[in-house]
Amino acid sequence: MNQYTRASPFPAMSSERPPSIDPVAAARWHAAAPAYSPWLHEEVARRMQERLQWLRQAPKSWCHWDAVRGGLQAQALISARYPQARCQVHESAGHCRPVAQQALASPWWNPSRWSAASPRFGMPDDASVQMLWANMALHMAADPQALIGQWQRALAVDGYLMFSCLGPDTLQELHAVYAALGWPPAGQTFTDMHDWGDMLVQAGFAEPVMDMEHIRLTFATPERLLQELRELGCNLHPQRFAALRGRRWREQLHRALAERLADPQHAGRLALTFEVIYGHALKPAPRVRVGPVSSVSLQDMRSILRPEGGKTGARRG
Template sequence: MDAGKRVNCADYLIAPHRFVSQAPSPAERASAPIDLRRVRRLFSDPARVAESGFLRREVAGRMFERLELIRTAPALVLDAGCGEGADLPLLRQRFGEARLLGLDASAAMLGAARASQDAALSSVNRLLRRFLPRAANAPGVNADLVCGDFANLPLAAVSADLIWSNLALHWHPQPHQVFQEWRRVLRVDGLLMFSCFGPDTFRELREAWAGIDGAPHTLPFVDMHDFGDMLVDAGFATPVMDMETITVTYADADRLLADVRAWGGNPLATRSRGLLGRAAHARLRAALDAGRRPDGKLPLTFEIVYGHAFRPVPKTTAAGESIIRFDRPKK
C-alpha cells in the first residue's frame, strides 16, 4: 500500500455480481476483543499519555488541512475522543460561532481537558481585563465536556453538523456500531472526519514480539478499505479514505516502549495477564535493537488512516415511502 494513496470508496464498492461464500463481513473483520474498561484505565494517567501528544498534534494538523478543502459551517461540533482537549482550541478557532462538545470515555482525560480549558480562559480574561475591560469574561474555548461511549452518544438524533475524531476510533471494539451511532446524530449533509491507526502501526514491535511468544501484544488495526465498507453499510455517502505512513525514531528501546504505553498499550482482552519477566524483556529489547537503521536509530511505524463522509439526504420516509426530488429548470 503506497503512502498517501487516496481511495474513493464508491469506486471499489461496485463489483460484478457473484456468489460469496461464508466470507467475514467488514464488521466481523474489524471487530476486536478490546477491553473497554482497560482502555479507560490505560488512559487514566493524562501526564503519561501527554508524552505521545506530539503525534496527535501532527495528525490533527493534517486533518485540518483536509478540512480546509471542505465547505462547512457547523452549528454543533462533536470532538469524539477528545482526550485532554488539545483539538478543541483549533476547532474553536476554525468554527468561532459553533457550539463545541468534547466527549471521551476517560474521566481523567476529561479532567485534564477541563483544567486546560479553565487555565486558558483565565489567561485570556487576565489580558482582556488589562487591555479591554469591557470584554472580560470572554468565552475562550468554551466547550462542553461529557464522559461517554462512542457507540452510545448522549445526543439527540440529527443534532450534530460535524463529528471530528482524531486517533481514537481504533480503541473501540466495534467500529461499525460507532459509525451507525455517528450517522444517527449527524444532520443531513453533516460531515464526519476521523483519523485512526492502520494495520502497519507498531509493525516493528509486532515483528520483535513474534520471535518471543505467540501472544497478541498490539491491536489488529483495521484496514482503510474495511472502514470504507463499514461507512457505506452505516449509510454514509461516498466516503473517501486515504492513508500515509509516519515513522518515529528513537535512540533506545526503552523510550520506544514507553511511548507505545503512552499511546494506549495493549487493551486486548486476550492479552497475556502475567508480568513480563526480565529475560523476556531483554529478548524484546534485543529484537528491537536488531532493527536499527544505518543512522543508529530505532524506527517505529505508524500507518495513519484518514476518512471523511457525509450523511446523505434520505431516499425514503420513516414509513418507507420513496422521496423523489425535482430540480427547478434553470432560467
C-alpha cells in the same frame, strides 16, 4: 518521515470486525488510558485539520469527541479556523472529563465564556452538530460499528464526520520481532480502510472518502520506544501473553529491539511504522422506503420536510 497517500473504492467487507480485539481489555484500557494526548495523536490531528480546507462551508456547530486523548492542541486549531462555531466537547471516558473541562472551559470572568467559541461539555443531542471530529479513537473500540452509529446520530443532515485511526501496517516491525522470537502477538490487527468505508455506508453515511499515509517514527533507545507505545495504547489481542513478564524477558525484548529495529538511514535509531487512516463522510437526508405501511421517525420527518435553503452541505472543493 516516509509517507504516502492514496484514495480507493470499497471492496467487500471482511467478516470479522475488528479482526482481533478483546472487548474486556478494550474497556479496561478506555477507562484507564493516560488523560493526555500522545505526540502522535497531536501530529495526526494537525494533519487532519489541514484537510478542513477542502470543505466548502464552515460548520455552525461541531463536536470534539474524546478531545483529551485525541488532541487538545487540535481543539485550538479548529476553534481558530471556525471561531464562530459552537463547540460541544464529549469525553466518553469518565476520568478524562474533568481534564477536558479544566483545560478548555473559560473562567467566569473571561468574555469568551459567553461567546460562541466557549465549549459546552457532554454528549451531543441527536442531529445537533454539523461536524463531528474524532481523532485516533476508532482503532481501540471493541464495537466500532456502534461508535460510528453514535457519531451518525449526533450529526445533522448534511453534517460531516472527520476521523482518523491506525491501519493494519502499524507496528509491522514490532510484530516481526515477536514472530521471530516465537512470542504471542504484539498487538491486535487493525482494520483496513476499505472496511471502514463499508462500515460508514452501513451506518447511514454517504460519499465516504478514505486515504492513508505511513508515518515512520524513530527512537534513541528501546526504553523510549516502549514508553511511546504505552502512551499510545496496549495489546488488546485475545491471544496475547496472559501472565506477567519477568526481568529476563524484558531484557531480551530490549536486546531484540535494539538489534532488529536499528535503521541505518537514521543513524541506527530504532524505527517503527504507523499507518494512519483518515476518513471523511457526509450524513445525507434520510430515505423513506415506500410500502403498504411505512413508519418514519419524527427526526427523519423533520429532515425530509426541511426547506432546501436550510442545508449546510459540505463537499470537497
